[in-house]
Amino acid sequence: MTASSGNAREALAALDPRLPLHARLREALTTRLRGGEWTPSEPLPAESELAQDYGVSLGTMRRVLTELVDEGLLERRQGSGTYLRRMQAQNSLFRFFRHHRQGDAVPTGRILTRETRPAPAEVARALGKRTGTKALRLHRLRSYDDEPFLVEDIWLPLPAFAPVRDVELTEIGDLLYPVYEQLCGLVIGSADEELWVELADAEVAELLGCAPGEPVVVVERVARTHAGDPVEVRRSRGLASTFRYRVEIR
Template sequence: MIGTLAAGALAPHPLYKEVKSRITRDLAAGVWKPGEPIPSEARLARGFGVSIGTIRKAIDELVAERILLRQQGRGTFVATHSEDRTLFYFFHIVGKDGSRELPMTEMLSFRKTTARKEDATRLAIAPGTPTLRIQNLLKLGGKPVVFDDIVVPGALFPDLDEHTFAGRDGTIYGLYQARYGINVIRISERLSSALATGTVAARLAIEAGAPVLVIKRVALSYNDTPVEYRVSTVNTAAHEYLSDLWKTEGR
């Protein structure tokens, strides 16, 4: 909810950072939902009791972080998880020539379980907490390339079942956003090399012991709240990992 910023609360950080933090909290609270416009810069400036320049600087950072999206002549909107956004922002596996395509996803299993130690650490929950574990096979060019093992806290997705997950219209993050109001705004990934185990090798149609890339990803919502932990095993015979970085002031 927009409200004038108290002068005493501004000392530790630049003013625009305080504004950015307040806007982010409002987004987390669902004041403005995905796909909806936020108020104009002039209205926000009046509401926060700051200059338009301060508002613009805060919004510039949120746009650079792809939390908000500016549309020429229309205004600024809360970003939604379209397939294009997923392909160019969250999916980093490309052909050796740099070509990109949205993978075809086959769900292999969906089950209720409890958090293992590593799951709990990555999701900031207690070991043994109820979770959902989903395994997917991602195909590029009709061939299996990525084996995903996904864990999410059951409390965040109380009625998510196999039918809903498999029958979603769009991406996984789009489902989180549209059905549960959970907006993945950034990811943290750790990469390592490994040798394919028998089970994973069979899924990827490669020999056991073949070299693979392992990506351990935590998906984060507002205020860096972890909402998903995913371990992806990638056959890099014809594909590689590509991450395009961008820079915003203060990073």
């Protein structure tokens, strides 16, 4: 047994043994891939070698690699090897950013308020928690070139998101999902969105720089982990007159 195979086996043994082997293997591999051990230019070790390192059968290793390929994390090239997918940041971080404005520029995101509150009934239900459960609420303004275009109201369940409550606001960048991942270990994998139009109240009108009563588009998103657990409820409001939203349906 080589040193590295020892490490790989240890990483696997450290995980909850009640989970199926393929689930533990998947978690161990994902952690290692996100850790930056490999670049998209060089192949991972061969499937057979990985299987040996982790002490699993080739079939189990192939099953997990297939899942990670389906998920968009890896890329297989027959005869050549298995590679990290390029543009992974675009995929994993921007995948849920659907408001279509000037090209692919990233808007800035400034957090206006951050407070702990009991979750309203509707939010608690969407998160699968009891009404009144403690939650973190973020009020956030997103802008292009200092021009506000989206007001966001974000609810995160506690204590899972306690690190987001405690971190310095200056540590939080323009995108939240990488923060969830790095501080809380939660990776967003899917979401439901619902859109409708309502009229701006005084607060939203002031933030967006329009008159109260002007139509605004509301996007309500419930974001889930890969396992399907809802972990974020987000309501975004933007001026209807300049709003664009794009979706690809497969």
